[in-house]
Amino acid sequence: MQLTLGPVLYNWQPDQWRDFYFRIAEEAPVDVVVIGEIVCSKRSPFFTGHMPDVIERLAACGKRVILGTLILVSLKRERQQMAEIAANTEFMVEANDLTCLGSLDGRPHAIGPFVNIYNEATAAYFARRGARRICLPPELPMDSIRTIARALPDVTTEVFAFGRVPLAISARCYHARLHKLSKDNCRFVCEKDPDGLPVTTLDGEPFLAMNGVQTMSHACANLLGEVGDLAASGVGALRLSPQRCDMVAVACVFRDVIDGRLTRDDGMHELSRIYPDVPFANGFVHGQPGAVFVAAGAGAEPRARAPQMRDAVQ
Amino acid sequence: MELICPAGTPAALRAAVDAGADAVYCGFRDETNARNFPGLNFSAEELRSGIAYAHNHGVRILVAINTFARAGALDVWTRAVDAAVAADADALIIADAGILDYAAQRHPRQRLHVSVQAGAANPDAINYYMKAFGARRVVLPRVLSVPEIAAIAREVDCETEVFVFGGLCVMEEGRCSLSSYATGQSPNMHGVCSPASHVHYREEKGQLISRLGAFTVNKFAAGEPAGYPTLCKGRFQTEHAAGYLFEDPVSLDATAMLPALRKAGVTALKIEGRQRGRAYIERVVRNFRKTLAELNDGVTAPPGDLVALTEGQSTTAGAYRKSWR
Numbered sequence: 001m002q003l004t005l006g007p008v009l010y011n012w013q014p015d016q017w018r019d020f021y022f023r024i025a026e027e028a029p030v031d032v033v034v035i036g037e038i039v040c041s042k043r044s045p046f047f048t049g050h051m052p053d054v055i056e057r058l059a060a061c062g063k064r065v066i067l068g069t070l071i072l073v074s075l076k077r078e079r080q081q082m083a084e085i086a087a088n089t090e091f092m093v094e095a096n097d098l099t100c101l102g103s104l105d106g107r108p109h110a111i112g113p114f115v116n117i118y119n120e121a122t123a124a125y126f127a128r129r130g131a132r133r134i135c136l137p138p139e140l141p142m143d144s145i146r147t148i149a150r151a152l153p154d155v156t157t158e159v160f161a162f163g164r165v166p167l168a169i170s171a172r173c174y175h176a177r178l179h180k181l182s183k184d185n186c187r188f189v190c191e192k193d194p195d196g197l198p199v200t201t202l203d204g205e206p207f208l209a210m211n212g213v214q215t216m217s218h219a220c221a222n223l224l225g226e227v228g229d230l231a232a233s234g235v236g237a238l239r240l241s242p243q244r245c246d247m248v249a250v251a252c253v254f255r256d257v258i259d260g261r262l263t264r265d266d267g268m269h270e271l272s273r274i275y276p277d278v279p280f281a282n283g284f285v286h287g288q289p290g291a292v293f294v295a296a297g298a299g300a301e302p303r304a305r306a307p308q309m310r311d312a313v314q
Numbered sequence: 315m316e317l318i319c320p321a322g323t324p325a326a327l328r329a330a331v332d333a334g335a336d337a338v339y340c341g342f343r344d345e346t347n348a349r350n351f352p353g354l355n356f357s358a359e360e361l362r363s364g365i366a367y368a369h370n371h372g373v374r375i376l377v378a379i380n381t382f383a384r385a386g387a388l389d390v391w392t393r394a395v396d397a398a399v400a401a402d403a404d405a406l407i408i409a410d411a412g413i414l415d416y417a418a419q420r421h422p423r424q425r426l427h428v429s430v431q432a433g434a435a436n437p438d439a440i441n442y443y444m445k446a447f448g449a450r451r452v453v454l455p456r457v458l459s460v461p462e463i464a465a466i467a468r469e470v471d472c473e474t475e476v477f478v479f480g481g482l483c484v485m486e487e488g489r490c491s492l493s494s495y496a497t498g499q500s501p502n503m504h505g506v507c508s509p510a511s512h513v514h515y516r517e518e519k520g521q522l523i524s525r526l527g528a529f530t531v532n533k534f535a536a537g538e539p540a541g542y543p544t545l546c547k548g549r550f551q552t553e554h555a556a557g558y559l560f561e562d563p564v565s566l567d568a569t570a571m572l573p574a575l576r577k578a579g580v581t582a583l584k585i586e587g588r589q590r591g592r593a594y595i596e597r598v599v600r601n602f603r604k605t606l607a608e609l610n611d612g613v614t615a616p617p618g619d620l621v622a623l624t625e626g627q628s629t630t631a632g633a634y635r636k637s638w639r
Contacts, residue, residue: 072486074435074462082438098411098439116432116488116502118382122412139491139500144385167492168485168546171457172561172639178554183639199550199559201530207550208492215485215560217495283498289527290495 001227001258002031002237003251004135004158007068009166009241010211011043011191018050020242025054025061028248029255032133032237033058034094036068036085038112040173040212041078042186055091066092066133071114072169072213073099094133101129108132113160113239114169118144120151127155134158135239138165138221141287142229149234156236161223162250162271163241164196164209164216165281165290174210186212195244206279207291217290219281224267225296226285227258245275264296315575316582317606318376318475319599322354322589327364327375329596334603337374339407340364340588346394347378348409348431349588350505362401374404378588380429381505382410382488392416399424407453408432409488414447428452430477431488431502437469444472451475453584455487459636460571464578473581479598480586482566482632484546492545496527508544515540524548567629569602572609575634 005024008017024033035054037044058065067085070078079099086093086100094110095101101109110133117123123134135158136145149157175197176186190197196209196216206218220243223230227238238258240250253270256262262270271280283292319335321327330338341347343355356364365375377398383391391413398406399421406424408414409431417426428434428443430453443449451473454463467474485492487501494500497512514525522534524543531548534540541547541563550559566586568575575583583606585598632638 071489072433072435072457073439074458076465079436079438098434098442099436100438102438102442102445114489116382116410118410118503119385119388119412121383121388121416122410125412125415137491137502139494139503140385147385165491165495167495168490170485170560171633172484174559176639178552178559182637197552199552202533202549202551202556203530204551205529207529210552210559215492284491284494287498289498290491291528 001231001235002156002158003029003254003258004032004034004237004239005030005247005251006135006160006163006239006241007034007036007038009039009164009214009216010194010196010244011040011188012047012194013191014047014050016194017047018054020247021054022057023248024251025057025063028251030063030240030251032064032066034066034068034110034112038068038071038096038114039169039214040190041070041075041081043188043190043212044081064092066094066110068094068112069096069100071096071166072171073097074171092132094135101126105129111135113137113166117148120148123148123152123155123157127152131155133237135160135237139284139290142226142233142285143287145230145235145285146233149236153234157234158237158239159223159230159235159285160221161227161230161238161240162254163221163239163243164218164278165221165284166214166216166241167208167290168215170213170215173213174215175212178210217281219279219291219293220275221282221284222268222271222280222293223282223285224254224257224271225264226282227254227264231258243275243278249274315572315580315606317599317602318582318584319595320480320585320588320590321364321595322349322351323592324356324360324364326588326590326592326595328367329592330599331368331371331373333596333599335373335599337376337404337582338364338368339376339378339584341378341380342394342397344390344394345384345503345505346381346391348380348429348501348505349378350381351510351589354589358397358401361398361403365402369402376405376407376427377401377403378407378429379413380407380409380431382431382502383413384503388412392420395421405451411446414443414449418447422448425450427475429488430455433486433488435486437466440466440470440472444470451581453477456483456566457486457633460574460578460634461636463575463580463634467579474579475582475584476568476575476580477566477586478568478572478575478583479602480566480590482561482564482630484561490546496529496545498527508542513543562628562630564628564630566632568631568634569605571631571634572605576609
């Protein structure tokens with residue numbers, strides 16, 4: 001089972017962004033790092049300068065670097081940026097939209113969780129056109145994950161396993177709207193919320209998190225309890241989505257639980273310590289509301305025994 | 315510009331045809347379409363007779379098979395495709411690339427439209443659907459301004475269809491899991507958003523509280539009109555402010571944008587609302603038919619009298635005006 005570090009979804013300060021990846025490169029037991037601004041194209045100029053150094057460091061430390069593309073592409077400038085990324089042949093590209101899939105056609109590429117692959121026919125269609133890695137949409141239940149992963153043994157099926165869940169994308173910037181600014185003159189107010197801006201109900205109950213044009217869950221997805229089931233289902237990689245917490249430690253916990261060095265319960269306890277104050281959720285994979293957390297063993301069926309887990313090489 | 319009208323029942327289909335629709339879109343009574351509401355939609359037999367009625371009046375029928383097929387149950391979606399083709403549908407509106415691929419391979423002469431749920435928001439994505447599946451028309455997501463739509467229409471060799479009236483998605487269509495986060499039921503998988511089965515109302519201290527699943531979506535003071543708790547149009551709070559953080563409880567009305575949309579080269583105008591009753595459909599379709607006729611005669615469209623029919627009873631031109639963003 002591989003571990004993938006997903007792209008930073010928030011607007012982090014460029015130096016912090018760089019230092020985060022330097023530390024990931026040197027210390028995090030992740031196999032793959034997806035990098036690049038995929039939420040808002042206005043943010044990318046700030047850390048573009050750091051990109052070569054970060055990529056070089058990650059590669060030098062043995063991480064496989066994949067370049068992520070924008071989720072929603074509507075401006076001409078954005079299309080040009082996507083075309084430039086797709087033209088890159090040094091690194092694999094992860095498409096989050098069909099915009100650059102035409103130019104990736106026929107050469108190995110990855111597909112991110114924002115392309116709607118809900119079934120084995122659609123996964124097979126994209127695999128025939130060169131998709132080697134597919135990160136499935138976070139709302140898929142285990143039955144669907146299993147059916148897709150088993151139908152495509154030659155493709156690395158990846159599942160969103162840790163982090164606030166990206167739930168929606170819009171043309172409208174909610175951060176700008178909240179601060180009574182226009183999107184074009186947003187003053188990059190989203191940078192004030194490097195872990196998302198908590199959105200509560202009128203009762204004060206935590207519900208969502210605002211991240212510019214993206215709306216995320218308040219709860220943090222956590223499939224640590226399901227790693228055995230996911231491996232048994234043929235899932236080849238787990239995606240850890242960067243939060244404002246010690247992501248090196250998060251990756252270590254997942255690695256240790258996968259490799260049997262740490263029990264699931266101890267791992268869960270560790271994650272609560274590393275990322276406190278944010279509830280965990282795993283409802284989607286259990287076919288329930290995504291905000292729900294289903295405790296291990298609460299299901300009607302006995303949990304499948306984890307088989308010998310080995311790294312799939314892609 | 316063509317006028318594309320919704321029908322959730324055979325009666326609504328006939329009403330739309332009689333009121334002057336150029337085409338009517340509808341779906342099967344199952345999870346294959348994005349308005350999978352109780353009591354709505356068509357059996358294969360109802361679709362056949364609906365198509366016969368429409369064709370007798372020179373009106374086309376577009377069949378929406380626009381959810382994403384459930385893994386392990388592909389036959390539900392492929393059967394829907396086969397049934398729509400067999401019923402002589404004029405076009406299929408599909409969102410799932412795998413189902414588009416099936417339809418293109420199995421029924422190469424069938425006209426295919428890319429559903430709004432596919433979120434094809436720029437010429438590159440649209441060209442992908444045209445090249446890969448031979449799609450002839452794309453329904454544009456409600457994230458684009460009119461100048462952007464014009465640029466797309468200029469650049470692609472594909473017909474464009476845009477929503478002009480009815481429910482307004484604030485998030486890009488086909489890429490929103492807000493509903494399933496709160497209820498487990500999603501537009502993409504189940505064809506429902508913020509489903510009524512998960513809505514609860516209760517009164518507390520003189521306020522009416524609307525909840526969806528386990529979350530409060532809105533609170534209304536006594537006498538304040540209480541809208542349906544669609545998630546993205548609820549009232550929430552942050553440390554900075556409370557209110558309609560994502561969108562007010564408004565509907566889309568792009569009547570005022572019709573001249574600009576025509577100038578932009580848009581092929582077809584779409585009215586949302588397969589879940590709405592026959593009277594609504596008849597009135598909205600007649601109104602738009604009249605407005606379009608006036609537009610063709612060079613008359614500037616007067617303000618519509620449709621506001622009373624909208625959800626939330628106030629309207630917006632949505633993303634068509636750039637300031638919306």
